[in-house]
Amino acid sequence: MVTLEYLVQYAKQTGFIFQGSEIYGGLANTWDYGPLGVNLKKNIKEAWTKKFLRQGPNIVGLDSSILLNPMVWQASGHLQGFSDPLIENRQSNQRYRADKLILAHDPTQKPDGWTYEEMYDYIMKHQIKDPVSKTHDWLPIRKFNMMFKTFQGVIEDTASEVYLRPETAQGIFINFKNIQRATRKKVPFGVAQIGKSFRNEITPGNFIFRTREFEQMELEFFCKPGTELEWFDFWLNYMQSFLTNLGIKKEYLRAEPHAKEALSHYSNATTDIEFKYPWGFDELWGLASRTSFDLTQHMNLSKEDLTYLDPETNERYVPYVVEPAVGVERLALVFLFNGLEEETLEGGDSRQLLKIHPALAPYKAAILPLVKKEHGEKANLIYEMLAESFDVVYDETQNIGKRYRRQDAIGTPFCITVDHQTMTDETVTIRHRDSMLQERMAIKDLESFIRNSVKF
């Protein structure tokens, strides 16, 4: 696997990801998605939408607001409890997440389930040092709420405080009744949502792994109490298949169930799917069985009836919820790490290669006229034909070998070359990214060929 530094450099050069506000010296831990990044993120969201929404079991969509009534965050527990253990070094004033500091010292520890005192004791006992001041002169651990606060309204004194959502899930819970009524869905059913979330993380970093602004893809799956653990297994399998069907190597993945002591008070099962990043295994995708906690909390605070009447048994209950939640950028990072390599070729040459599933590739094909003057017009017609259905790119600069290499590096699965033969028999050569093999194909077959290749 390439290093983190290599990937950051690559992402900038190719146009996947740029540093945010770069011409002003940047803004720490913000990233802008360039031409290729936009396509990659779009394709990830489309792939998730296809599998989790369109083809999932009884799933519908939602797009709720980023700004919600603050009561929502009171009910969900975010106002009181959405905090991380912050520890500050007296000498350097550097701040860290205490649990992450412990894990960096010893990855086998499980600080998630510890009290703040236990974390502090561990840090002091093992004399864990601040990498900046090199001392272990730590202030006691404090609770740090990660919600971003802002103001709504035009006059400052009367403007009311609101929060940017730290997860999209609550927008789904507060619309449970609306959705159920409007769609007449019977439990079990799910609601899928993609949207931005914001968390004032104490230690963002590792490129786009942890940022303060990110996009989440969350599914809240409502089921009958008592069936949640079966659904939990179903979704865990579903998530794993999604990843491996899109080419993530099995050896880079592992499922880590949270220990009973480390579970959130409302959860009766939580498992993280972890990926082997260059810094070790770390979270990619969370799966949580959240019981009826959220709906019950909202029912208590809003006084709205959020129960469900089972039309078959006439039983009335508050549905249980199973939630797979993942970040779009986290997945983008994983697909880049999983696919990017420097391949050594026969004869000692090497090429940069992004092995990414055609469904996710920023461009499905590159259309290349062998000689611009003679084949440019025809190549343009093919480009226009394919652009009806796919993201494709046209390239007529430099020799054909260099053009192939450029496309290999950005993951374009097929290069379509228009040459002298095309002008007489309406065929092109199609070169495969991974094998570099070429075959002849009729222009009229290109669209269905590409359409088949993006299936997963």
Ligand code: ATP
């Ligand atoms: P951690 O404990 O590492 O802070 P978490 O367990 O709180 O993460 P969840 O609340 O389960 O994370 O979030 C669900 C998913 O959203 C994560 O698996 C990850 O893919 C994504 N995600 C969460 N926080 C961030 C972030 N700050 N930046 C990017 N993606 C994030």
